[in-house]
Structure formats: structure tokens, C-alpha cells
Amino acid sequence: QVHLVESGGGLVQTGGSLRLSCAASGRTFNSKAYAMAWYRQAPGKDREFVALIKASGTNTYYAELVEGRFMISRDNVKNTVDLQMNSLRPDDTAIYYCAADVYDELVLKGRRPDYWGQGTQVTVSS
Numbered sequence: 366q367v368h369l370v371e372s373g374g375g376l377v378q379t380g381g382s383l384r385l386s387c388a389a390s391g392r393t394f395n396s397k398a399y400a401m402a403w404y405r406q407a408p409g410k411d412r413e414f415v416a417l418i419k420a421s422g423t424n425t426y427y428a429e430l431v432e433g434r435f436m437i438s439r440d441n442v443k444n445t446v447d448l449q450m451n452s453l454r455p456d457d458t459a460i461y462y463c464a465a466d467v468y469d470e471l472v473l474k475g476r477r478p479d480y481w482g483q484g485t486q487v488t489v490s491s
Contacts (some may be wrong), residue, residue, distance in 0.1 A: 387463030
């Protein structure tokens with residue numbers, strides 16, 4: 366019922382920037398109801414939380430590893446959520462996933478979001 370499609374991944378050098386975008390759609394998708402988040406999964410590692418933005422867009426949360434380097438934003442008219450990634454490092458290399466869920470506080474406490482995109486590869490070369 367909620368379809369998420371990521372774009373914007375690619376190869377970048379250490380210190381560079383990338384901007385990921387996620388487009389949300391679906392019969393039941395209401396941008397005013399869903400928190401949107403980004404996760405990532407590096408080879409051989411578990412999927413980890415990166416950032417979340419609440420439905421209103423006024424509250425954002427970040428993993429400690431990306432705080433100050435990444436910025437999440439959303440456009441509730443276009444139903445998109447972006448992740449601006451700056452000062453990229455090789456350990457940021459991963460598949461990045463967009464996710465959506467109505468229970469923002471539970472997601473922040475570790476709940477796995479209900480809806481996921483297919484992921485986009487980000488590779489940071491040293």
C-alpha cells in the first residue's frame with residue numbers, strides 16, 4: 366500500500382557529498398501521517414538506523430555516526446524525503462534504504478518500519 370523508491374546513490378571520493386532521494390506513493394500513503402527514515406546496510410553487517418524525520422517535518426533524529434554530516438528533509442507536497450550526505454567516509458559505504466512508518470517514537474526505539482524501498486548503493490572510495 367506504500368511504495369518507496371530511492372535514487373541518487375553512486376560512487377564518491379572521501380570527503381565528497383551525495384544527495385539521496387526517496388519518492389513515496391500508494392493508495393494509503395498520507396505524508397501527514399508517516400514518519401520517514403533512512404537506514405543503511407554495509408556488507409556483512411546488520412541494517413542500521415541513519416536518520417528519521419517526523420511527519421510534520423519539524424523534528425529530525427540522527428545516528429551518532431552521521432550527526433553533523435547528514436541532513437534529512439522532506440517535502441510533503443511532493444511526497445519525497447531526501448538525505449544530504451556530506452564529508453563522506455569509506456565507512457559510509459552501504460546500501461541505503463528509505464523507510465516509512467506511522468509510529469515514529471517506536472521506530473526511534475527500534476521498531477522495524479512497515480514499509481521499505483529497494484535500496485540504493487553508496488560507495489565511498491578512499
